[in-house]
Amino acid sequence: MTKSNVQPTIFELSAPGRKGVQFPKSDVPTADLPKDFLREELPLPELSEHEVIRHFTNLSQLNHSVDNGFYPLGSCTMKYNPKINEETARLPGFAQIHPLQPAITVQGALGLMYETQKWLGEISGFDAVTLQPAAGAHGELTGVLIIRAYHRARGDEKRVKMLVPDSAHGTNPASSSMSGLEMVELPSDERGNVDLEALKAECDDTLAGLMITNPNTLGLFDENIHEVCQLVHEAGGLVYGDGANMNALLGIHRPGDSGIDVMHFNLHKTFSTPHGGGGPGSGPVGVTAELAEFLPFPQVAMTKEETEETLPFYDLITPKQSIGRVKAFHGHFGMVVRAFTYMLTLGKNGLRAVSEYAVLNANYLQALVKDTYHIPHERLCMHEFVAQGHWEDAPGIRALDISKRLMDFGFHPPTNYFPLIIPEALMIEPTETETKDTLDAFAETLLKIAEEARTDPEKLHNAPHRTPFGRLDEVKAAKELILRTQLPEGYGED
């Protein structure tokens, strides 16, 4: 990392005449480019190859990532992304094909999509799966549109009410509102489950459905999930499952078996494809047989079974009452290749072990910190748990201070202030890939910070101290975003 206090931009590094590539001498006649398309004033940086490499490598090192440190960001499942996924995604047969090629020329890719649909369906207990949505939130929108289409197809137009528990991720109310449904919030009971009495009171003939996250964002498995689904079904509604927390359930529980009708997966969480800046996401949606005809088109199907003489044939089909297309072409195919690689690498027993270790690691961490940090719902947790970053005898300290201080020790902070129903929430999800040593070191650091909260609160208020950037003004950082890289005065002097 550069030790100056300003990281120059690529334009500042530029010097006329420097080059990263040399084109071979042209052997075709030169032609003039259309003048209208050329911008004389557009400055293009001129740099040699190694300057470009250093610039971007330096920038990449300003960030925390799952490849350089522990990343217990609750609900996001920041698990390690195995590098073999990248190798398969780059195989020419997958990377150098075009979505408009005739099916006969891309049987391998369609076969992989078909198998992924089947595996996801088998893992979660659903009859049909679409791979099109680009993220979890996009899967939610797709699923809620399917629920709406189902009611409309039955002439049941009055069903416009979607119930969303108060522990839900913000995308749930957003998806139901975007679909034109009316969102009604449901409270949680004192064990962190959906409040059954409140649910019963909303079960009438205007009910379109319920969106439930299980395990929920408190890291708790809803103990009444069967009854919740049954109540919604009896009232004529459908149940949407937010599958973002599937990392707790692989090979152990199938949401389709507990009565959920539609559910999205986050391949970039549970199935180890990169998050956010590391690549596009993918949010496949699984449905019951009854809802399969509403899935987006195109859907990959095996149109000819394998025989002794011939291979199976895969093609794209349009479900009968499809809600339409939700994404260009077939979704983020490269992510599907990575996720399928992950499933094949682990197999049935390996996938189950993923969830067993994810749950074990979270409970181990919870046990190490629970005497120091208040855990509002002290039950066995699933793959994550929620603690509170606040103590009565350290009144000035908030969850944010604890998170910022964790960065000084090389840890990514947990999720803060979510779920909204827990004041000063610290939502911790270690994932299955962390060693006992890492978990111990993290817990030890949390205990040390709890001590500092009493002995040296200023240190927490001003943290982080050892990162390229110190404490940011969160409001200003969002409203006056500076996209130019700039290190603070005095950084690296020490």
Ligand SMILES: *Cc1c(COP(=O)(O)O)cnc(C)c1O
């Ligand atoms: C991550 C998450 C989502 C949204 O998924 P994206 O892929 O980020 O759009 C929805 N619900 C829960 C519980 C989540 O953790």
